[in-house]
Each structure stands twice: as structure tokens, then as C-alpha cells.
Amino acid sequence: MTLSSNPRDLSDLQGDANSQFKPNLRSRYRLDRAFELLTWLATLISLIVLVTLLFDVIGDGAGSLNWDFLTSPPSRRAARAGLWPALVGTVWLLGITAVVAFPIGVGSGIFLEEFAPDNWFTRLIEINVGNLAAVPSIVYGLLGLTVFVDILRPITGGTSVLAGGLTLALLILPIIIVSTREALRAVPSSLRQGGFALGATRWQVIRDLVFAQSLPGILTGTILALSRAIGETAPILVVGAAGYIAFTPPLSLEGLQSDFTALPIQIYVWISRAKKDFEPIAAGGIVVLLVVLLLMNTSAILLRNKFQNKKL
Amino acid sequence: MYGSSQIPCLGPNRLFHLVLIMHTEPNSLPPPNDSKMWRPKRGVSIWSERLVKYLFASFALISVVTTIGIVGTLIFETFEFFREIPFFRFLTDTQWTPLFSDQFGIFVLISATFMTSLIALLVALPIGLLAAICLSEYASPKMRKWLKPALEILAGIPTVVYGYFALLFVTPLLQSIVPGLKIFNSLSAGLVMGFAIMPLVASLSEDAIYAVPQSLRQGSYALGTTKRETVTGVVLPAALSGIVASCVLAISRAVGETMIVTVAAGASPVLTLDPRVSVQTMTSFIVQATFGDNPVGTIGYKTLFAVGMTLFLITFVLNIFSFWFVRRFQEKYE
Amino acid sequence: MPLTDGPALKMEGVSVYYGAIPAVREVFLDIPAHKITAFIGPSGCGKSTVLRCFNRTNDLIPSAKVQGNVFFRGVNLYSKKVDPVEVRRRIGMVFQKPNPFPKSIYENIAFGARINGYQGNMDELVETSLRRAAIWDEVKDKLKNSGLSLSGGQQQRLCIARAIAIQPEVILMDEPCSALDPISTLRIEELMQELKEQYTIVIVTHNMQQASRVSDKTAFFNAEATDQGGKLGYLVEFNDTVTIFTNPKQDYTRDYVSGRFG
Numbered sequence: 001m002t003l004s005s006n007p008r009d010l011s012d013l014q015g016d017a018n019s020q021f022k023p024n025l026r027s028r029y030r031l032d033r034a035f036e037l038l039t040w041l042a043t044l045i046s047l048i049v050l051v052t053l054l055f056d057v058i059g060d061g062a063g064s065l066n067w068d069f070l071t072s073p074p075s076r077r078a079a080r081a082g083l084w085p086a087l088v089g090t091v092w093l094l095g096i097t098a099v100v101a102f103p104i105g106v107g108s109g110i111f112l113e114e115f116a117p118d119n120w121f122t123r124l125i126e127i128n129v130g131n132l133a134a135v136p137s138i139v140y141g142l143l144g145l146t147v148f149v150d151i152l153r154p155i156t157g158g159t160s161v162l163a164g165g166l167t168l169a170l171l172i173l174p175i176i177i178v179s180t181r182e183a184l185r186a187v188p189s190s191l192r193q194g195g196f197a198l199g200a201t202r203w204q205v206i207r208d209l210v211f212a213q214s215l216p217g218i219l220t221g222t223i224l225a226l227s228r229a230i231g232e233t234a235p236i237l238v239v240g241a242a243g244y245i246a247f248t249p250p251l252s253l254e255g256l257q258s259d260f261t262a263l264p265i266q267i268y269v270w271i272s273r274a275k276k277d278f279e280p281i282a283a284g285g286i287v288v289l290l291v292v293l294l295l296m297n298t299s300a301i302l303l304r305n306k307f308q309n310k311k312l
Numbered sequence: 313m314y315g316s317s318q319i320p321c322l323g324p325n326r327l328f329h330l331v332l333i334m335h336t337e338p339n340s341l342p343p344p345n346d347s348k349m350w351r352p353k354r355g356v357s358i359w360s361e362r363l364v365k366y367l368f369a370s371f372a373l374i375s376v377v378t379t380i381g382i383v384g385t386l387i388f389e390t391f392e393f394f395r396e397i398p399f400f401r402f403l404t405d406t407q408w409t410p411l412f413s414d415q416f417g418i419f420v421l422i423s424a425t426f427m428t429s430l431i432a433l434l435v436a437l438p439i440g441l442l443a444a445i446c447l448s449e450y451a452s453p454k455m456r457k458w459l460k461p462a463l464e465i466l467a468g469i470p471t472v473v474y475g476y477f478a479l480l481f482v483t484p485l486l487q488s489i490v491p492g493l494k495i496f497n498s499l500s501a502g503l504v505m506g507f508a509i510m511p512l513v514a515s516l517s518e519d520a521i522y523a524v525p526q527s528l529r530q531g532s533y534a535l536g537t538t539k540r541e542t543v544t545g546v547v548l549p550a551a552l553s554g555i556v557a558s559c560v561l562a563i564s565r566a567v568g569e570t571m572i573v574t575v576a577a578g579a580s581p582v583l584t585l586d587p588r589v590s591v592q593t594m595t596s597f598i599v600q601a602t603f604g605d606n607p608v609g610t611i612g613y614k615t616l617f618a619v620g621m622t623l624f625l626i627t628f629v630l631n632i633f634s635f636w637f638v639r640r641f642q643e644k645y646e
Numbered sequence: 647m648p649l650t651d652g653p654a655l656k657m658e659g660v661s662v663y664y665g666a667i668p669a670v671r672e673v674f675l676d677i678p679a680h681k682i683t684a685f686i687g688p689s690g691c692g693k694s695t696v697l698r699c700f701n702r703t704n705d706l707i708p709s710a711k712v713q714g715n716v717f718f719r720g721v722n723l724y725s726k727k728v729d730p731v732e733v734r735r736r737i738g739m740v741f742q743k744p745n746p747f748p749k750s751i752y753e754n755i756a757f758g759a760r761i762n763g764y765q766g767n768m769d770e771l772v773e774t775s776l777r778r779a780a781i782w783d784e785v786k787d788k789l790k791n792s793g794l795s796l797s798g799g800q801q802q803r804l805c806i807a808r809a810i811a812i813q814p815e816v817i818l819m820d821e822p823c824s825a826l827d828p829i830s831t832l833r834i835e836e837l838m839q840e841l842k843e844q845y846t847i848v849i850v851t852h853n854m855q856q857a858s859r860v861s862d863k864t865a866f867f868n869a870e871a872t873d874q875g876g877k878l879g880y881l882v883e884f885n886d887t888v889t890i891f892t893n894p895k896q897d898y899t900r901d902y903v904s905g906r907f908g
Contacts (some may be wrong), residue, residue, distance in 0.1 A: 010721055010732050014369050021813070022763035023536070025729055032540040036450055041441035043451075043459060046514075049507045050466050056474065056481045111368035125372050127635070128379050134561060134631045138570020138595050139382060141602070142620040145644065146385040150608055199352070203361040217529075232469030234570035234595065238602045264472045264571075271476055271575055279480060286473050295466060301461070302463045302562065451709075531745040531805065533706060535758030535812055536735025545757060550748045641795060643748040 066133030069284055073246040078277040083285055086266035088248040090230050093262055096165025097229050102222055104172050109180025116207050132175040140239025142169045149239055157241030158258025161249055164260060167239050168232060172225040179221020183214035216303050223300040225294050241265040263289045282284035353532055389617030396611060408581035410615040418622055419507035420583045428502040428573050429566035435506025436562055439473045440513025448521040449543050467511035475575030478504035496578025496590035505572045513558050518638035520554020521547060553642040564627040570595035574587060594623050652681035654816060654846040655700055660714035662695050662704060668693050670879040675865060682838060684857035692879025693850045694818035694820050701737040701818060702730040725820045735762050738809035742821040744801035749831030752786050754793040754804055758812045771811055778808035780837050799830025819849040836862050854903060864890040866899045
């Protein structure tokens with residue numbers, strides 16, 4: 001009776017109805033702490049791996065980074081080997097991929113989001129885009145090998161930078177389509193209705209109102225997709241990027257049909273040499289590749305932040 | 313109006329109705345009062361609208377054509393392959409030496425792919441899922457703002473870089489712990505591949521977990537549950553379809569991953585489940601074969617596509633499963 | 647002195663802050679046991695915030711801070727010794743929008759009981775809880791179906807059954823009928839009359855007719871503008887429902903219940 005007249009704790013209040021429950025809170029809280037610790041541990045491990053990887057690569061590669069390394073052609077001797085053709089090849093691939101994939105991807109995205117009626121054809125394309133995103137990149141390489149290198153040889157010139165760029169363009173098309181649709185979906189429909197109410201056609205509304213609003217989102221998605229493309233090794237390896245290219249494609253239409261190499265290819269070739277003195281220059285190549293990717297990702301993030309600030 | 317025995321037809325009475333309708337409903341609006349001031353180029357805008365629509369529709373078709381192209385080329389060359397090599401030998405040979413002698417046992421490559429993928433998934437699925445739970449439920453908004461980009465960086469690192477890391481950092485490290493570990497082995501390739509695909513699992517699962525409505529969490533807390541009980545008992549089941557989809561995509565990625573296994577797991581086609589020795593996966597065979605000289609029409613060239621087809625089929629089946637699962641188990645909230 | 651005497655819940659000078667911004671100031675309130683107490687008032691007056699102090703769900707909002715004391719049968723719910731998880735098991739809650747878990751109907755009921763270490767027969771508990779929530783006849787043949795497959799009104803009764811299953815002494819209801827059609831609303835109101843035999847019920851409602859129909863006591867809350875341009879809720883008047891609706895002491899209350907503002 002003294003307990004209930006001056007209770008301090010809920011357990012002092014056990015009524016008859018509650019005797020059937022044994023909440024056992026102490027052991028539940030112990031499990032809670034263990035579970036939370038486990039999730040933090042997982043996050044921490046992934047961060048440690050990231051940091052270790054970066055330190056390892058930079059530690060190995062920093063010594064080989066200098067101006068000559070960037071501007072020399074590759075060589076059989078590690079001390080004289082350079083990255084120049086690979087760097088130029090990557091820029092070529094980037095340009096071709098962007099020119100092909102951007103309009104096609106954005107156009108498809110606009111069609112699916114703004115024009116397409118809700119019928120079997122549209123659903124087929126939607127399912128198909130989802131499916132393509134899960135196809136391994138090396139299978140795109142096989143497609144490129146047959147279609148661009150073999151069947152379209154008169155146009156592409158066989159194992160050329162154009163064939164590589166087109167293959168990569170197909171690879172990132174689903175990513176651009178999806179991010180375009182997301183960017184368009186983020187534009188409030190009140191804006192479209194406002195346009196229609198003024199007597200604009202659907203295309204006029206999209207071109208003049210919706211597109212401008214969604215452009216930063218579309219560009220962000222495209223840059224991220226392009227940075228995926230230039231990191232890809234397998235598909236262009238299959239299409240026939242070469243390991244030993246001492247020249248760069250000439251800046252002309254014929255240049256499109258020129259043999260090529262690219263940063264990830266050059267890195268792979270150097271790693272697979274399995275010689276100790278090529279390890280630092282492989283690491284040096286990786287550092288250059290990571291810097292290029294960092295620049296692209298930073299610009300994408302800046303674009304996204306600018307976009308988000310504008311909305312507020 | 314018509315009885316069941318009568319044949320509906322356009323009798324004179326009906327035609328009269330149609331004519332009447334045409335007369336009473338003009339097909340354009342009356343001109344505006346001050347029509348001189350308004351010269352909308354309706355013709356031009358209608359045509360440009362149509363042009364743009366069909367142009368963009370044809371762009372959208374390119375993705376369909378891509379799929380047809382992939383399936384078509386794979387089927388064509390695979391068919392050519394099986395005209396020379398009987399299908400049962402593809403399944404039953406115990407060696408894989410297509411480029412220099414006559415052995416085509418695909419399970420040699422599949423065993424290696426299975427091995428590396430399994431190790432990778434044992435790393436990627438638990439760590440990815442736990443990290444997703446941490447980001448969405450435990451990390452403060454400020455920490456989340458830092459951790460998500462870190463994961464995105466991890467996801468954006470090219471796989472050839474992970475290959476370098478596996479071969480030249482992880483393998484030497486593991487060799488001091490695991491006895492008998494060869495320079496090329498599926499263990500370190502698999503482990504590193506796990507960290508390469510972990511951010512995918514984390515990021516997609518986190519999206520799914522984050523999207524679970526707050527009202528469900530509140531409903532659970534109101535029953536006297538702790539945070540862990542709410543997360544594992546209510547939030548995770550509610551996000552199940554998204555989590556499973558992310559895991560299936562991770563399996564697809566692991567099976568199709570190329571550069572890490574090519575660089576770090578070796579190129580020795582042996583039928584084994586020993587993670588310490590050099591093996592050759594389906595993808596690293598394709599790289600090896602294309603890097604060598606296999607002109608169009610040779611058996612080496614056709615083999616490429618037979619392997620590619622196997623790879624494609626595996627990921628395709630996984631994708632169909634994921635699609636079905638999401639459809640079946642996705643919960644609709646208002 | 648039997649435990650059931652005296653107020654079931656008591657608030658002494660409760661103020662709630664979101665960050666540095668005050669949301670509700672100094673509420674003093676006694677909630678009688680085995681009665682239905684209604685909180686009414688214009689939107690933004692903090693009546694839901696006050697309700698959430700009773701089962702410490704405000705704790706789940708990181709920036710929220712509760713000052714003052716809340717007593718449940720004499721125990722200070724905000725004392726360091728009291729665990730919020732245990733509080734919520736003893737004081738159940740039903741929400742504005744029905745929020746059944748994406749589990750089977752059976753599991754919706756069994757979930758909370760199992761986690762809280764229920765020792766009795768689970769099948770019996772599920773059945774009695776569903777019966778008390780007046781939904782047993784509608785779902786008894788489809789206990790394996792998802793809780794989300796039910797209609798809105800059924801979902802809300804399922805949520806009430808879910809709250810009953812952990813055998814609380816108090817049930818808090820936060821506008822439980824605002825997302826329901828009139829017929830479902832009527833069923834829930836009838837249900838509340840049956841439930842008050844065993845439970846103390848506190849209901850937040852913006853529907854004055856509902857408050858006058860179902861409740862024994864009514865608390866009227868109002869909001870005043872603050873210097874920072876926000877709204878600060880406070881308790882204007884608390885009395886028997888009949889008195890609040892026929893003979894309120896405050897002019898604000900009179901204006902509100904006669905429909906002049908709100």
C-alpha cells in the first residue's frame with residue numbers, strides 16, 4: 001500500500017490486467033545497442049575501405065605524377081611511359097558519347113514523360129529501359145563488337161574511337177532517360193497547366209517552361225552518367241581499344257575512325273604487365289582518372305546545389 | 313432502339329441524325345472579335361509538335377532496338393556456336409579450353425563466377441543493408457549529409473581501380489593470413505567486389521527504407537516498441553520490395569562484374585570452389601578472348617557470344633524475378 | 647485508497663518547445679479515469695501536441711522539448727526512472743490516418759503483444775482484441791490477409807484493436823475519424839462508448855459535434871500569436887462537456903462552440 005500511494009516508477013503500478021506481459025526491457029535495450037552498433041560498424045567499415053583504397057592508390061602513384069607522364073606516349077620502359085594518348089582517347093570518347101547519348105536520352109525521356117500515351121508500347125519501353133540498366137556492361141561490348149565494329153565497319157572504320165563512343169552511349173542511355181524523367185517529374189504540373197491555359201501547345205510548354213526548369217536536373221544526371229562511361233573498361237576493351245597506341249586521333253572526321261585507347265584501358269594494360277616497375281605508373285594513371293571523375297562529379301554536385309537553392 | 317433480331321444499320325433515319333449533328337456543332341470556334349491583332353501560327357506549331365513527338369518517339373525506340381540488337385546478336389552467334397559444339401557438351405565437359413583445344417564446359421566458368429559473386433554478396437548485402445539502416449534511421453541529418461556522398465564516391469570509383477586494389481593491396485595482405493593463397497584468387501577479388509557493389513545496395517535500400525511513411529514508425533512506437541523493434545519489425549518489412557530489388561540488382565552486378573575479377577582472380581579455367589586459387593569467370597574469359605586474336609567466324613569468336621548469352625540469360629532471369637517480386641509485394645501507401 | 651480513484655492523467659504546467667520556439671504554454675489538466683475527454687480547438691492550437699505528451703511520442707521528434715510534469719496514476723511520466731517504451735505500452739494511441747502495418751491482420755494485432763512479452767494465448771488475444779474493436783465479424787475469415795486490404799474505417803478499427811491488444815489503461819486518439827466517412831465515424835464513436843468501461847479515453851477532434859456527442863469532459867484550446875510570428879497554444883477552459891457547450895465561462899469558448907471562429 002505504501003508503494004501505490006507514493007509510486008515513483010511504472011512497475012510499481014502493476015495492475016492485474018498487466019501481469020500477462022513480461023516486457024523484459026533491459027535485454028531488449030541491450031539488443032538495441034548491439035544492433036545500432038552493428039549498423040555503425042558497417043558504415044565505418046565501408047568508410048575505412050574507401051580511405052584505405054585512396055591512400056593506397058595515391059601513395060603508390062604520387063611519385064610517377066609529373067608533366068612528362070601526362071604528355072608522353074606509352075613505352076615498353078616504365079620510366080618513360082606516359083598517358084597522353086589515353087587521356088586524349090578518353091576525351092574523344094567523352095565527346096562522342098555525350099553528343100550521341102544526350103539528345104537521344106533526353107528526347108526519349110521527354111517522350112516517355114510528356115508525350116507518351118499510357119499504352120502497351122509505352123509500358124514496353126519502360127520495362128525495357130529498366131531491363132537494360134541491369135544488363136552487364138560487357139554484354140554491351142559484345143553488341144558493339146557485332147554492330148559497330150563488324151556490321152557498320154564502313155562508317156566506323158572497325159575498332160575505332162567512334163565504335164567505342166557509340167557503345168558507351170548505348171550503355172548510359174538508360175541512365176540518362178531515367179534521370180531526365182525524374183527531373184521532368186519534379187517540375188510541378190501547375191506550371192504546365194499555366195502554359196496550356198495561355199493556349200500553348202504541349203511542345204511549346206515543354207520547350208519554354210518545363211525544360212528550363214528541369215535542365216539542371218537533366219545535366220546533373222547526364223554528367224553522372226558520363227562519368228560512369230569514362231570509368232568503364234570492359235565494353236571498350238571488347239570493342240577493341242588497344243593497349244599500345246603511341247599517337248592520338250587527328251582532330252577531323254577521319255579521327256573518328258582512328259584506333260584508340262583510354263585511361264582505364266591503359267591502366268588495365270599496365271596492371272596486367274605484372275611487373276613491379278609498372279605498378280607506380282598504373283597507380284599514377286588511376287590518380288589521373290580519379291581526378292577527372294572528381295572534377296565531373298563536383299560539377300554535377302555544384303549544379304544540383306545551385307538548382308536546389310533556386311527552388312527555395 | 314434496335315431489337316436483338318434486327319441488324320443494326322445506318323438507316324435513313326440515323327443518317328439524318330448525323331447530318332443534324334454536323335450542322336449544329338461547328339468544328340471550329342467562332343473568330344475572336346479583334347482577329348487582326350492575333351496571328352498565331354497554329355499550322356507551324358501543330359506541325360512542329362508532331363515532328364518533335366515522332367522524333368522523340370523514335371529516340372525512345374532506340375532503347376528497344378538496343379535490346380533487340382543485344383538479344384539478336386547473342387542468339388545469332390550462339391546458334392552458330394551450337395551448330396559446331398553440341399549443347400550437352402557445353403553443359404557436361406569438365407574443362408574449358410576453347411581457344412586451343414576442344415573442351416567447352418561452361419560450368420568451369422560458371423563455378424568461378426558463382427564463387428566470386430557469392431563472396432562479394434556475403435560482403436555487400438549485409439554491410440550495404442546495415443549501412444542503409446544506419447543512414448536512414450540512426451545517423452543525424454548532418455552525418456547523413458556527409459555519409460551519402462562518401463558512399464556515392466565509393467560507387468563511382470571505376471572497377472579497374474578496385475581491381476588494382478584487390479591485386480596489389482588486398483591479396484598481399486590476405487596472403488599473410490590465409491595459407492596457400494595464390495597471387496590470383498577468387499577470395500580477394502570477391503571481397504573487393506563486395507565493397508564495389510555495396511554502395512549500390514546501401515543507396516537503393518536506403519531510398520526504400522527512407523520512403524516508408526513516418527506514420528508507420530509512429531504506430532509501432534505507440535505500441536511500446538524500441539527503435540530496433542520498430543526498424544526490424546515494421547520498417548524493413550514495409551520496405552521489403554525495394555530492398556529485395558536492390559539485392560537482386562547487386563547479384564546481377566556481381567555476376568556481370570568484369571575488371572576486378574579479370575585483374576585479381578586470374579585466367580585459369582578450373583572447375584573448383586576453392587577460393588584460394590586462380591580461376592576464370594565468364595566475364596574474364598570474354599576479356600581474354602577479345603584481347604587475343606579471334607576474327608569473325610572462328611570458333612573463338614562464336615564462343616564469346618555463347619558465354620555472353622549465358623551471362624545475359626542469368627541477369628535476365630534475375631531481372632524478371634525482381635520485377636515480379638516488386639509487383640507482387642510492393643505496398644501502396646496513400 | 648483504490649488505485650482507480652483520482653485522475654488517471656494529470657498535467658502540471660506542461661509547456662512544449664520545438665527547438666527554441668514555444669508551441670504550447672503551461673497546461674494544467676486532470677483527466678478522469680473511465681471517461682472520455684475531448685480536446686477541441688482551432689487548428690494549430692497545440693491540442694495534438696498536448697495529447698502526445700501523455701505517451702511521450704513528442705520524444706521521437708528530435709527538436710521537441712517538454713517542460714512541466716505529467717502524472718499517470720501518480721507516477722511522473724517524465725521522471726528519469728520512467729522508460730518511454732514502457733509508458734507507451736501502458737498508454738495506447740490511435741492516429742489521425744489509419745496506419746496498419748504492411749502485415750497480415752493477425753500479425754497487426756500480435757506484433758505489439760509479442761514484442762512486449764505477452765505470456766497468454768496469442769490466438770485468444772487476437773480474437774478478443776478484434777471483438778472489442780467491433781471488427782471481428784468482418785475479418786475473422788481473412789486473418790491472413792494484409793491489413794492494408796481493408797477499407798479506411800476497418801483499418802482504423804484494426805488500429806484500435808492493435809492498441810487494445812497490449813492491454814493499455816489509457817487510449818489516446820488523435821482525430822481518429824478525420825479521414826473516415828460518416829458511417830465509419832459513427833461506428834468508431836459507438837465503439838468508444840463501449841471502450842470507456844475499461845479504458846480511459848482522450849480524443850483530439852476538430853469536430854465539435856463529435857466532441858459533444860461522445861465526450862464527458864471537454865478541454866478547449868486556443869492559440870495566440872507570438873512576437874516571433876508563430877502560434878502559441880494554451881488551454882482556455884476545461885469542464886464537463888455539457889457546461890462547455892451550453893454555459894462556458896470564457897468568451898473565447900462561447901464564440902468557438904457557437905461557430906463564430908475556428
